[in-house]
Amino acid sequence: xxxxxxxxxxxxxxxxxxxxxxxxxxxxxxxxxxxxxxxxxxxxxxxxxxxxxxxxxxxxxxxxxxxxxxxxxxxxxxxxxxxxxxxxxxxxxxxxxxxxxxxxxxxxxxxxxxxxxxxxxxxxxxxxxxxxxxxxxxxxxxxxxxxxxxxxxxxxxxxxxxxxxxxxxxxxxxxxxxxxxxxxxxxxxxxxxxxxxxxxxxxxxxxxxxxxxxxxxxxxxxxxxxxxxxxxxxxxxxxxxxxxxxxxxxxxxxxxxxxxxxxxxxxxxxxxxxxxxxxxxxxxxxxxxxxxxxxxxxxxxxxxxxxxxxxxxxxxxxxxxxxxxxxxxxxxxxxxxxxxxxxxxxxxxxxxxxxxxxxxxxxxxxxxxxxxxxxxxxxxxx
Numbered sequence: 001x002x003x004x005x006x007x008x009x010x011x012x013x014x015x016x017x018x019x020x021x022x023x024x025x026x027x028x029x030x031x032x033x034x035x036x037x038x039x040x041x042x043x044x045x046x047x048x049x050x051x052x053x054x055x056x057x058x059x060x061x062x063x064x065x066x067x068x069x070x071x072x073x074x075x076x077x078x079x080x081x082x083x084x085x086x087x088x089x090x091x092x093x094x095x096x097x098x099x100x101x102x103x104x105x106x107x108x109x110x111x112x113x114x115x116x117x118x119x120x121x122x123x124x125x126x127x128x129x130x131x132x133x134x135x136x137x138x139x140x141x142x143x144x145x146x147x148x149x150x151x152x153x154x155x156x157x158x159x160x161x162x163x164x165x166x167x168x169x170x171x172x173x174x175x176x177x178x179x180x181x182x183x184x185x186x187x188x189x190x191x192x193x194x195x196x197x198x199x200x201x202x203x204x205x206x207x208x209x210x211x212x213x214x215x216x217x218x219x220x221x222x223x224x225x226x227x228x229x230x231x232x233x234x235x236x237x238x239x240x241x242x243x244x245x246x247x248x249x250x251x252x253x254x255x256x257x258x259x260x261x262x263x264x265x266x267x268x269x270x271x272x273x274x275x276x277x278x279x280x281x282x283x284x285x286x287x288x289x290x291x292x293x294x295x296x297x298x299x300x301x302x303x304x305x306x307x308x309x310x311x312x313x314x315x316x317x318x319x320x321x322x323x324x325x326x327x328x329x330x331x332x333x334x335x336x337x338x339x340x341x342x343x344x345x346x347x348x349x350x351x352x353x354x355x356x357x358x359x360x361x362x363x364x365x366x367x368x369x370x371x372x373x374x375x376x377x378x379x380x381x382x
Contacts, residue, residue: 002119002128003177003178004115004119004177004178004179005116005119005128005131005132006173006177007170007173007174007176007177007178008071008112008115008116008131008132008135008174008178009131009132009134009135009138010135010166010169010170010173010174011071011075011108011109011112011132011135011170011173011174012109012112012132012133012134012135012136012137012138012139013135013136013138013139013143013166013170014075014078014135014139014163014166014167014169014170015078015105015108015109015135015136015139016135016136016137016138016139016140016143016144017139017143017144017147017162017163017166018047018078018082018101018105018160018163019047019105019337020136020139020140020144020219021139021143021144021147021148021151021159021160021163022043022044022047023044023144023219023220023222023223023241024144024145024147024148024151024223024237024238024241025147025148025151025152025156025159026040026041026044026220026223026224027040027223027224027234028151028152028156029043029151029156032156033090033091033094035091037224038345038348038349041220041221041341041345042095043094043095043098044216044220044337044338044341045337045338045341045342046095046098046099046102047098047099047101047102047105047334047337048102048334048335048337048338048341049099049102049334049338050098050099050100050101050102050103050105051102051103051105051106051330051331051333051334051337052106052331052334052335052338053102053103053331054102054103054104054105054106054107055105055106055107055110055327055328055330055331055334056106056324056327056328056331057103058074058103058104058106058107058327059106059107059110059111059323059324059327060192060193060324062107062111066180066181066182067111067114067115067178067181068174068175068178068179068180068181070107070111071108071111071112071115071174071178072171072174072175074104074107074108074111075104075108075167075170075171075174076167076171077103077104078101078104078105078108078164078167078170079164079167079168079171081097081100081101081103081104082101082160082163082164082167083160083161083164084097084100084101085097085098085101085160086157086158086159086160086161086163086164087157102334105330105334106327106328106329106330106331106333106334107327107330109132109133109311109326109327109330110323110324110325110326110327110328110329110330111323111326111327112132113129113132113311113315113326113329114315114322114323114326115178115181116128116129116131116132117129117315117322118181119179123260124260125260125312125315126255126256126257126259126260126264126308126309126311126312127253127256127257127260127308128256129256129307129308129311129312130252130253130255130256130257130307130308131256133252133304133307133308134249134252134253136248136252136307137245137248137249137251137252137304138245138249139245140241140244140245140248140249140300141242141245141246141248141249142242142245143166143245144241144244144245145238145239145241145242145245146238147159147162147163148237148238148241149238150162152234152235152237152238192320192321192324193324194321195318195321195324195325196328200317200375200378200379201317201318201325201328203371203374203375203378203379204313204314204317204329204332204375205328205329205332205335206371207268207310207313207368207371207372207375208310208329208332208333208335208336208368209332209333209335209336209339210336210339210364210367210368210371211268211272211306211336211364211365211367211368211369211371211372212306212310212332212333212336212337212340212364212368213335213336213337213339213340213343213360213361213364213365213368214272214275214276214279214303214336214340214360214361214362214363214364214365214368215275215303215306215336215340215361215365216336216337216338216339216340216341216344216361217279217340217341217343217344217357217358217360217361217364218279218282218299218303218340218344218357218358218361219244219303220340220341220344220345220357221344221345221348221354221357222240222241222244222296223237223240224354225286225354225355225357225358226240226286226289226292226296228353228354229286229287229353229354229355230286230287230288230289230292231287231289232289232292239293240292240293240296241296243293243296243297243300244296244297244299244300245300246297246300247296247297247298247299247300247301247302247303247304248300248301248303248304249304250301251300251301251302251303251304251305252304252305252307252308254301254305255267255271255304255305255306255307255308255309256308256309258270258271258305258309259308259309259312263380264309264310264312264313264316265309265313265372265375265376265380266376267305267309268306268309268310268313268368268369268372269369269372269373269376271302271305271306271309272306272365272366272368272369272372273365273366273369274302274305275299275302275303275306275361275365276361276362276365276366276369278295278298278299278302278303279299279358279359279361279362279365280358280359280362281295282295282299282355282358283355283356283358283359283362286353286354286355286358287355310329310333311326311329313375314326314328314329317379336364339364340357340360340361340364343357343360343364344357344358344360344361345357346360347359347360
């Protein structure tokens with residue numbers, strides 16, 4: 001097994017925990033800060049905004065540096081800002097530190113995706129990228145449920161202290177295991193940014209930003225959905241999150257194989273449409289508590305097939321600007337995070353049940369599939 005890919009997977013584990021644990025402990029933070037759940041959900045949106053800002057900015061200014069040095073720098077930022085979030089005393093300082101902790105996320109996965117593709121065997125690039133994202137799926141399988149349990153029974157601050165420590169472990173793994181590679185960036189800053197002068201670049205950004213919003217309209221409100229609609233006890237939420245993570249683990253592997261076997265774009269269309277159908281089923285079965293466990297696994301699996309195919313679309317579309325394109329993909333993914341959380345919260349504020357956000361997700365994933373089909377016909381048709 002390539003130790004460089006394992007080092008990248010450690011980063012995925014730490015980043016996956018800091019991003020997705022928030023969904024499981026949303027109610028705990030709301031109670032601790034004496035705020036509504038929808039207000040606590042702002043921490044999800046602020047993190048995503050940090051990713052959107054940090055991904056292009058940090059990638060642009062580190063684009064010509066050696067990838068190993070860049071990844072070490074990004075994980076140092078990760079440790080500092082997550083540590084600050086664990087210690088911040090009140091809402092405003094929590095909000096600032098949460099935003100700052102999102103800054104290195106997109107750049108790490110952007111640079112990491114390009115590095116993973118360089119380390120891969122020919123024809124298995126998407127599977128190498130999927131291996132990096134395996135860290136994130138393990139976070140959802142084990143780290144997020146553990147963090148949720150600690151948040152419920154002890155303190156959510158302990159959870160984020162542990163996450164900061166995982167960042168230190170990643171720094172060590174990258175330092176000792178990742179080989180020294182040259183940057184794939186060619187040309188100066190202006191040439192790198194010229195990627196975004198292409199219409200296809202913005203179409204890909206739209207595909208990711210809108211399509212992946214369906215995932216976040218579901219997972220952002222999964223805890224209140226299964227407890228208030230599905231009538232599960234709050235101590236069942238960690239089990240639900242384990243099943244989501246298990247599904248994501250298998251879905252991530254499946255997505256990499258789909259992208260390498262067929263094509264990244266066709267895989268994206270299929271995955272988004274399958275997600276739309278799955279979310280529809282979630283809406284109509286949310287009140288059946290016995291099905292909550294099965295649907296958590298299935299929806300997590302379907303949702304995470306999309307990651308590596310989307311990254312491959314970006315890398316293939318941006319020869320010479322792979323780093324910034326891949327980072328833009330992570331920024332777009334977190335725009336989807338923000339949009340899904342925001343639009344998913346609207347029906348709740350209007351008084352509808354906590355399963356109503358998944359209908360927003362159906363619309364977003366279907367739109368993502370349609371945009372991917374347009375990209376296929378316009379730019380890839382022979």
